[in-house]
Amino acid sequence: MSTLHVLSHSPFGDDRLTSCLRVIGTNDALLLTGDAVYALQPGTAPFNALNARPLNLFVLAEDAQARALAIPDAARAIDYPAFVELSIHYDKVNSWL
Amino acid sequence: MKFAIALFSAAHAPSSRRALLFAQAALAGGHEIVRLFFYQDGVYNASGSVVTPQDEQDLPKQWRAFVSEHQLDGVVCIAAALRRGVLNEEEAGRYQRDAVAVGVPWELSGLGQLHDAVQDADRLICFGGA
Numbered sequence: 249m250s251t252l253h254v255l256s257h258s259p260f261g262d263d264r265l266t267s268c269l270r271v272i273g274t275n276d277a278l279l280l281t282g283d284a285v286y287a288l289q290p291g292t293a294p295f296n297a298l299n300a301r302p303l304n305l306f307v308l309a310e311d312a313q314a315r316a317l318a319i320p321d322a323a324r325a326i327d328y329p330a331f332v333e334l335s336i337h338y339d340k341v342n343s344w345l
Numbered sequence: 346m347k348f349a350i351a352l353f354s355a356a357h358a359p360s361s362r363r364a365l366l367f368a369q370a371a372l373a374g375g376h377e378i379v380r381l382f383f384y385q386d387g388v389y390n391a392s393g394s395v396v397t398p399q400d401e402q403d404l405p406k407q408w409r410a411f412v413s414e415h416q417l418d419g420v421v422c423i424a425a426a427l428r429r430g431v432l433n434e435e436e437a438g439r440y441q442r443d444a445v446a447v448g449v450p451w452e453l454s455g456l457g458q459l460h461d462a463v464q465d466a467d468r469l470i471c472f473g474g475a
Contacts, residue, residue: 328370343471
């Protein structure tokens, strides 16, 4: 059973990213949307946490672009059709509301 | 692939826009949306009373057009809608209120409709929060 975790809150405002990284499995993936893409800001604690371990990391491209954040090599930028396909590829989608 | 989509955030929240774009992409990809369920502040997306500034995306209008065009099952949680004053004609009459905010293509119904949709769908996708 694999899960796509979807985050939309800024990692600088709450502990969702920390909690998510604690429970995420090796077959799971993480998709950053909205303000959650601020985790891609180099040199920050959330950025280091993302890079501290192997992770299937995806980023909603337009949300990163809107915030002028570069997509690191470890992440894949996706559009909405790819978001739909990702949600099918994984067995469950868990949105961290 | 059959999707159930639940939306928890108000029309002015970015997550409501993401939900709409996801839903549009799902249909464009040849998938089916068995039900859209608007819960908590998500009920505002079904309100015809929302006035969006001219330079912003009018989400309630776009949801209405999307649901109508594709003849989707757009269900608004009745308990969430009542406490937020997002009433249809029937509920406005029942509780003797003047303002009717919800009409076609929306339906006010219970949380059981979300449960039912999840049983029918292959995937439940929730949008809300930020």
